[in-house]
Amino acid sequence: ILNVEQSPQSLHVQEGDSTNFTCSFPSSNFYALHWYRWETAKSPEALFVMTLNGDEKKKGRISATLNTKEGYSYLYIKGSQPEDSATYLCAFMGSNYQLIWGAGTKLIIKP
Amino acid sequence: SAVISQKPSRDICQRGTSLTIQCQVDSQVTMMFWYRQQPGQSLTLIATANQGSEATYESGFVIDKFPISRPNLTFSTLTVSNMSPEDSSIYLCSVERTGGGYTFGSGTRLTVV
Numbered sequence: 001i002l003n004v005e006q007s008p009q010s011l012h013v014q015e016g017d018s019t020n021f022t023c024s025f026p027s028s029n030f031y032a033l034h035w036y037r038w039e040t041a042k043s044p045e046a047l048f049v050m051t052l053n054g055d056e057k058k059k060g061r062i063s064a065t066l067n068t069k070e071g072y073s074y075l076y077i078k079g080s081q082p083e084d085s086a087t088y089l090c091a092f093m094g095s096n097y098q099l100i101w102g103a104g105t106k107l108i109i110k111p
Numbered sequence: 112s113a114v115i116s117q118k119p120s121r122d123i124c125q126r127g128t129s130l131t132i133q134c135q136v137d138s139q140v141t142m143m144f145w146y147r148q149q150p151g152q153s154l155t156l157i158a159t160a161n162q163g164s165e166a167t168y169e170s171g172f173v174i175d176k177f178p179i180s181r182p183n184l185t186f187s188t189l190t191v192s193n194m195s196p197e198d199s200s201i202y203l204c205s206v207e208r209t210g211g212g213y214t215f216g217s218g219t220r221l222t223v224v
Binding site for chain 2: 034101102103
């Protein structure tokens with residue numbers, strides 16, 4: 001059974017602080033790793049699709065790294081703002097092109 | 112990328128009844144995907160809806176419980192039949208984005224009482 005684990009499950013961060021969280025996934029049959037941000041009552045929004053080991057992607061204050069050999073990705077948020085409050089989901093896509101989702105990290109930014 | 116309109120956004124239903132969820136896409140797409148997220152759980156793919164053929168269901172999901180329609184390349188419905196409290200979940204439809212990743216509807220939050 002393929003498993004995608006995200007940690008921590010939830011996180012409270014002071015506004016202005018930087019933070020990061022982890023997505024662990026199978027290290028075999030890797031095709032891509034997806035990150036999404038899901039705000040309450042809105043659609044999940046695609047952040048990154050990462051395919052290469054060692055890849056690093058950035059979108060504004062958010063960045064992500066990828067290690068396919070050991071099966072983990074980190075998502076970093078620099079200088080957290082209240083609008084960053086959301087659940088961050090990662091999904092592993094294997095060589096069968098099926099997505100396996102983590103349960104998410106719920107991020108709450110305290111003003 | 113595509114924009115998806117999903118309805119209803121939420122509903123509270125009596126057990127034993129059925130609810131049909133609709134997704135309208137603003138462009139033609141080959142495949143539409145239906146997901147469920149039960150409380151505290153990961154997103155789980157229910158089925159893939161293709162226009163002109165029967166939906167492909169994932170393990171653990173059956174057509175009698177989750178019938179899907181795909182009458183054209185911009186529209187799909189998912190029905191949750193004979194509901195029980197265990198069906199209380201967020202249901203999402205999605206389509207592939209050009210350039211990678213997926214676009215999602217805003218979800219249907221279903222509570223079965």
